Amino acid sequence: MLNVQSNVSLKPYNTFGIHANARYWAEIQDPADFQTLLHLNEYVAVPKLILGGGSNLLLTGDFEGMVIRMNIQGIELVRQDERHYWVKAGAGVNWHEFVMYCVKRGYAGLENLSLIPGTVGAAPMQNIGAYGVEIEQVFESLEALNRQTGEIRTFTHAECQFGYRESVFKHDLKDQYIITSVTFQLDKTPTFHTSYGAIAETLAEMGVTDETLSIKAVSDAVIRIRRSKLPDPAEIGNAGSFFKNPEIPKEQFEALRVEWPDMPGYPLADTNRVKVPAGWLIERCGWKGHRTGDAGVHARQALVLVNYGKATGHEILALAHEVQRSVGEKFGITINPEVNLV
Structure with a gap:
């Protein structure tokens, strides 16, 4: 049966362990629960965030709408x-x-x-x-x-x-x-x-x-x-790989290999592009093991940003922007987040 709650903490529902609240919360056990929700007029105009395991999400503040957790089993x-x-x-x-x-x-x-x-x-x-x-x-x-x-x-x-x-x-x-x-x-x-x-x-x-x-x-x-290689979210807050591996033109990759002979790359079939590991780029920029307050880059895997305890979503995001900036300056490559920013 559908049960709508108010002012629910989202900390247990995001693997970064970010402190944030949802104005409204509903858990969907069956498609009929969502169909019921659609007919509750007081929530029709409310912004909605669909939540699964919360493992690919960075909350940058409270959600002033309804968080709907999908819990359909079987x-x-x-x-x-x-x-x-x-x-x-x-x-x-x-x-x-x-x-x-x-x-x-x-x-x-x-x-x-x-x-x-x-x-x-x-x-x-x-x-x-x-x-x-x-x-x-x-x-x-x-x-x-x-x-x-x-x-x-x-x-x-x-x-x-x-x-x-x-x-x-x-x-x-x-x-x-x-x-x-x-x-x-x-x-x-x-x-x-x-x-x-x-x-x-x-x-x-x-x-x-x-x-x-x-x-x-x-x-x-x-x-x-x-x-x-990867930290357990139950021990250190994280969302796994924070950035996607960038895909760059083959010509750009070959030019970079002149200066960085050990740069790994994986040619993409039927294209003129090469996938470069973002973790390698981030590590070469000196970020591996970096920590600012409780926001950091994991010591064993530079692709993973972590919350050591009390980092806010904004602090994690600020660190991500710094990492992106340095990779862009050093290699001329743009790395984009894999996680969803809310």
Whole structure:
């Protein structure tokens, strides 16, 4: 049953641990809850913020509107054939728990995305990715509520217009729909992605051979790597990678490599562009381990901005702007936030 509350602290609901309040708060357990909300006249004109796991969000102050937390649960095997499983999950399902559910049952394709914070509903909005795999590679369709009418619409892969950490829900359809469920097409025969990052090295350290390689082994390796590099939000407030990896023209990359021979780059297929790790750029600008008050750049991963306790959203954002400025001055490259600023 829908329950609207007033003046709710958002600190437990954002992984940065920022102190901020919502004027109104509602938790959606079922699409019908949102449809009920649409008919409550006193909230129709109130600005609304849709919240999943709060793991890709920087709050820069109180939200003078309604925060709607999507908490629709449930995982269902919709169908299968000789090659694939189609699995549907509610938008409020914890992402990592969903990945573990699939790994345990031998549903292949999500193992490289283990231990990413957040919820299933947020995954396609951001087209989350890690270690050579992105959501769009395993995505089948999603269901979403129209925020004005309450009608449910199904979006196909093509209609989502996926890009690097992008989808139609961040651009043309921004603030128009609320994702309620996502269906994934997963494989019965795994295609292993082990060449990205330190996965192959970590698998070797774990004693995994070509003969014993499995989706669980890949998942375990990814979890080990992430835990070694990224801070736990339960211990240090953060939202994971704060910046996107920039994509620059190949000519610019080659010119920069003259001065910086060790600059890593990953050519993008069918383009004349190269993806450069933002963490490397930030580290070369001297930010790794930097701290101003309680706002800082993580000591082990320069791509992660952290809240050591009492930093405000404005202080984290000010640090982010300084990092962007220095990277631009040193390399002539613009790095953009991956997190959503509110």
